[in-house]
Amino acid sequence: MNTSVNIAGVEFKNPVMTASGTFGSGMEYSEFVDLNRLGAVVTKGVANVPWPGNPTPRVAEVYGGMLNAIGLQNPGIDVMIERDLPFLKDYDTKVIVNVCGKSTQDYVDVVERLSDEDSVHMLEINVSCPNVKEGGIAFGQNPDALYDITKEIKKHAKQPIIMKLSPNVTSISEMAKAAEAAGSDAISLINTITGMKIDIYKKTFAIANKTGGLSGPAIKPVAVRMVYEASRAVKIPIIGMGGICGAEDAIEFMLAGATAVAVGAMNFHDPYATINTIEGIERYLSEQGIEDINDIIGAVK
């Protein structure tokens, strides 16, 4: 049985990755799971300089999911290169670094710093975080801006790039096409959906930022629909994510057109969620008599 998938020339032993921001740099969950078994570790977003993120409270649970407004707190690219990448290098898994920034130059700075890092196999470009005012989402909600930044990053990136798309747009197909036209090697979707929670007794917002990104099982149907639409609009591979809780969800995304999938908020519920998803996919393939996982990509009828 073949469970490996190929994205832009990078071979992944299986299609299960970790969604950026939900797995740290892999270190935190290595106490629970053997990172060698993952298709890829996708790191938390990193910027050219350390970012402090938003005030607390930053997270709130909602029915079937959670809101977060971490605000892309990160220690900066220098620390990632000195501390996190050497840690990940010891594992037999692919490493995808998620890159964030406030300006095109910020993104380019990080991309260039990573260009000589052989342990980084792909770059995921976060233009879709709903929780920072500058940059980020500004690039991810306008197809022209997305095209321009993708084009610029492509000029500087040695590794293949994945533009991570926002669901907070009118047409996901249009955004997917813009990324593809500008040369993105793959796209990932969806980032979180902007939401809000109000404490009716204290009459305050549940998180300090007022709005936050909704993730978890509640967003899965939206994500599956968007992956399906994007897969019909572009030829580049898609990494699907949004509320994946296990193998059944992952397979749904792949049938909708995703080449790989990422487990996100579910890691917080079950630290073993990624491994359970991998094992569940293998069981599904075996039970269904499917020899090659690639046969299910986009196979929905």
Next chain:
Amino acid sequence: MPKKKKIAAEVISQKVLAEGIMDLKLKTVLAEDANPGQFIGIYPKNKSTLLPRPISICEFDKSEQTLRIVYRIAGSGTAEFALYDDNTMVDILGILGNGFPTDKADAKDVLIIGGGIGVPPLLGLSKELFDKKAAKSVKMVMGYRNADTFLADEFSKYGDLYIATEDGSVGTKGNVIDACRENGIKADVIYACGPMPMLRGVASYAKEISAKAYISLEERMACGVGACLGCVCKTKNIDEHSHVNNARICTDGPVFDADDLEI
């Protein structure tokens, strides 16, 4: 450091301790790794929930492999926990956090200050200090809303106990710092857990009496293992992990040296 685990634990007993305060005992091997001031995540069974509820460990028995959890019913998750009968199996994540640095108590005058639902984790701490007999003296000041002074009788077994109540029904009328002043309590080391305004008061009282204060913080958290960066607190100096003065309460805390924090 023992590895953290998500594991099923068995409810051995549960009772109401005071209005809205539950006393739950769990059987789990994780108890072998517990220290005073650490916490566990407890997962509601309700499928609409995603996140574990971080709850401090009140007491532990390593040989019997039990954890005692005293918690307030604050929302749907803890309301569900309150319904658990004996033999209910519940998923827990642990052991989490760093706990109180009990070695700082050696040959010192120790003051333990708790407020509200910050009181329970201090019971295990008081017991440990009592058992080790390392401290020169141990005084305890616990603050409550009213005469529902849960766990107070148990604290009094381990040292001199002073009580403050908001309504003045027991002990000093006012807060824990009022009780400290009223009784002229001084110390070299303070361990505290409670609401943030109380902890600010403790930090300032510690300065006043030239004591070191170790305080346990609380914040909304998601993962509990240091990955999501939801539960951070401001630190005075750049901390090694974040590089932006944002220590993680779940893994760098919940107990911090008050001198290191901007609170």
